[in-house]
Amino acid sequence: MRKPMMAGNWKMNKTWAESVVLAQGISNRCDDAWDAVDVVLCPPACNLKAVHTVLEFDRRDIHVGAQNCHWEEGGAFTGEISIPMLEDIGVDHCIVGHSERREYFSETDEMVNRKVMALVAHGVTPIVCVGESLAVRDAGTYLEFICNELRADFAGLEPEEAAKCVVAYEPIWAIGTGRTATPEQAQEVCSAIRAALSDLFGEEVASGMRVLYGGSMKPANVDGLMAQPDIDGGLIGGAALSADSFAELVEACLK
Template structure:
């Protein structure tokens, strides 16, 4: 049985004081027995990672902290970038790689995503590998093929043991921040296809061990229907993660 994961992507929101307040609000409303039922992760902006981690540690709340991006080199003349070692030392346990905003706004390629995923694994953190199609691709009837090709590219050179440490997040680009959501059936079709890629590459046992998240306007109105799908193991949550009580309502919905 795969443990559900709710991961909050705060994107470019919250100054350090604001991030601390949000983290404290999460702590104040987090029910301790949830920790045995669902994994919870928040990914703040880089400057907020350490103070947010400190709040969770001080209050002894089992919420993990991750990063929204990383560079694959260990060090060097890469102005503005952060390495896996830097993020790990700040307390990160996971890193989002290949988010559609990184691909579309900053030109990240499948090869870049693969390099980042390998670097995150080498640093003993979890890569949350994002894949997803545009509205154009979906309307052309090519969504399954397109997303599966992204998964194949992201996992190139990653072995079976490493694959078990990965999380795949399916985020239809047309549903991110738009209020539109893939139907549970649409989301399940793609997530099942992703699990099929994992099975072909690594075998059924590994495929069944890897968590696949849905991301794209996840909210309290759709989380239970999404979680009822056999191949959806949680959510990569954007805007809804910026309100502690709203975010934790999604966590509560995953408690069996």
Template sequence: MTRTPLIAGNWKMFKMGSEAVNTVRKLAELTIGTNNRDIMIAPPFLAIPLVYQELNNLNNAFKKENKTESRISIGAQNLYHENQGAYTGEVSAPMIKDAGATHVIIGHSERRQYFGETDESICKKIGAAFESDLTPVMCIGETESEKNEEKTFYVLDKQIRNGLKGFRSDELSSLVIAYEPVWAIGTGKTATSDQVEDIHKKIRSLLKEMFGVEFSESLRILYGGSVKPDNIADLMSKQNIDGALVGGASLDAETFAKIVNF
């Protein structure tokens, strides 16, 4: 089964509104004509409406110039599982959708590490994303100590089973999973393409057991962890690596465009 690659950029807590707009404008220009893969960027919450408006303006201009519309979509970096209520400081799925996003990153290791997110809270957030027709990008990954103790797949199995508990395969049709080993995020370290391929194969096998072969073969599994222009092609040459969730290297439009256009 053919799966369309997805190259996603997580901007984390970087870029003021004007910086975000300038970056997406440059990225859109550098990826014109890229039509065999999907692109997603996840700016900070406050920049989402600005980036959305800029992309609309760019696409209108591209149409007038008979250029292909940009394939860039917008994601949020987190959400709260309730739609509304007295939850000071939180942002709901309907609010994210209304601001112009179509995707949302859920369960990033930094959210787990610094903000106490659990597999159970991640499961609730995935449900909230689907209720608002957002595509959840569910992050999973092991720490360096877990890797050294050879617990990688034990950890991933637990995160997947608990994070997707109670769902049917038809409810998860647009789900994306991003394998991000915690020891490789922002460290410069990266797993080899063969190591990633082996882990992705195991993830797909688990999903086949849980939800069936059709679901497992259609779901996109991304890799994240110090992805750069010089290693993306090798990663994407593997059968079970369907894209990348890029951190630091997505902050610069030229660098990220090289990854997108691998």
């Protein structure tokens, strides 16, 4: 059995005070049943410590994740944040390769791979994003595209290292658009991702790795998506900005 995961990607939203209020609202909804789900909150970098402090004070078993990192330990990389810096404030997960990072900041698979390798070396869980544009989807080459992206992002990892990672499938055409892949469409890709992981690292490792869906999951569609055999949770955008809607998603994993 793979433990479900719900990771809230707050993107570039919420001030310091708003992040505290949102984290507190989620913490207030948390109860012992949530122990069956890995819950991860990924606020903007400037609010990571504040969110961690709320959860630590409330003694909640909720993880704090970063939205990005640099693979170097330190140096002349203005504006970047190192993994040791993140660890020092309680971060234990990190999103890498999000489509917005790839599109707006020209991140390549090589860069994503270096981040994955560095995170694993530090014992921080990478949430590795892969997904296709509408053009690739319409061309019918999306499975090949996504599996190639996956292989590049995981290049050089040993099976025991890959086992510590999480994959998030984010159809780019369904992010922030209100459009959602049908449960069957999402399952097709998540199944192909697991098959590619099996080819790379063996069936035992692949069967234990979690694959999240990251395209406009919300309370209205979560049950259908979570019913799919290869979908183990969500990387949540808009619905993570409300304590009530995010809590509903977590609680959907308990049904």
